Amino acid sequence: MYRSIDLMRQVQMSNLILKLGFKIIDMALYILGSSxxxxxxxxxxxxxxxxxxxxxxxxxxxxxxxxxxxxxxxxxxxxxxxxxxxxxxxxxxxxxxxxxxxxxxxxxxxxxxxxxxxxxxxxxxxxxxxxxxxxxxxxxxxxxxxxxxxxxxxxxxxVERLSEIFTLKPAAEIELIINNFTRRTQTEISHCYYELEMFYLVGFSENQYTLVSNAVCYWVCNKLKNLPN
CATH class of the missing domain: 3.40.1350.10 (Trna Endonuclease; Chain: A, domain 1)
Structure with a gap:
């Protein structure tokens, strides 16, 4: 079950924090590959x-x-x-x-x-x-x-150009999405690319990570917005 939260309000507040100069998590770019x-x-x-x-x-x-x-x-x-x-x-x-x-x-x-x-x-x-x-x-x-x-x-x-093509989400919004599924401390949110698709690499303090596609993040956001307050 998704936790019912006012996601968009929190995203707006997080974006305001970013504009004031407080960066939550830096977003690097990784290219994935087997070699x-x-x-x-x-x-x-x-x-x-x-x-x-x-x-x-x-x-x-x-x-x-x-x-x-x-x-x-x-x-x-x-x-x-x-x-x-x-x-x-x-x-x-x-x-x-x-x-x-x-x-x-x-x-x-x-x-x-x-x-x-x-x-x-x-x-x-x-x-x-x-x-x-x-x-x-x-x-x-x-x-x-x-x-x-x-x-x-x-x-x-x-990353600036990729944001225009793939409509990437800011770190603050990804952080809020992940918080709906786990309380583990997030230490890194980075962009990843493989075979014409963008992903988010989310790292946690326990030296663990998960990989979430950009498409899945948009699907989750739509689900959360449709939940009752």
């Missing part, structure tokens, strides 16, 4: 979905360039010019590593960008799920003074 290769593939699929949603065209995964280098995701977008509509390519390097990406991976990416630039203008995105280390961050900052076609994207930035 490191699978995780990389999942991030590429997610990037494909994000680009598709943003209106990019001719999206291809795992393309081999003329120099023998592999491009994780390639796509195009349209620009209106004096001569009509022009197509501009973009390339994406996807890193689903658990730890911040190191300089070696970053330099390999810059090498690929250099080869692509020999073919013409190109925008390049380095998507690092767990961010990058200090060396990469410093190098990226210095590059911004001379190159404006290279962008560093982290998991936090991806």
């Amino acid at each position: 490191n290769d699978d995780k990389g593939t999942q991030l590429e699929k997610l990037t494909f979905r994000l680009l598709e949603n943003l209106g990019f065209t001719n999206i291809v995964c795992n393309e081999i360039g003329s120099g023998g280098h592999e491009i994780d995701v390639r796509a195009e977008y349209s620009l209106q010019g004096l001569g009509g509509v022009e197509k501009r390519p973009i390339v994406c390097e996807c890193k689903a590593h658990r730890n911040p990406t190191s300089m070696s991976d970053w330099l390999k990416f810059l090498g690929k960008v250099l080869l692509e630039e020999q073919r013409g203008n190109v925008d390049a995105y380095f998507i690092a799920l767990s961010g990058v280390n200090g060396n990469v961050s410093g190098n990226y900052r210095d590059l911004q003074h001379s190159k404006n076609n290279i962008r560093l994207i982290t998991g936090e930035s991806l």
Whole structure:
């Protein structure tokens, strides 16, 4: 049985707390997979979905360039010019590593960008799920003074886009939903992605966790709203 509570009122109060600057639980983004290769593939699929949603065209995964280098995701977008509509390519390097990406991976990416630039203008995105280390961050900052076609994207930035596509719920609301089923202390609420579906990873103080799909959370919310006060 669901506990009869005024869920929406509590959600509104929790959102107010968040706006005042008191963050209840940070929400990270994890890519699920049976292996490191699978995780990389999942991030590429997610990037494909994000680009598709943003209106990019001719999206291809795992393309081999003329120099023998592999491009994780390639796509195009349209620009209106004096001569009509022009197509501009973009390339994406996807890193689903658990730890911040190191300089070696970053330099390999810059090498690929250099080869692509020999073919013409190109925008390049380095998507690092767990961010990058200090060396990469410093190098990226210095590059911004001379190159404006290279962008560093982290998991936090991806969550903002995913929220638009999958209509994700805030941590405060997930916390309230879970409280209807258990009194255990929640220590973590994070986003998880696998095969075009979003989940919430909920961790507890007893070093236990549960995985709940975004669709199930919406179903539970609808049930709770229909319960009598």
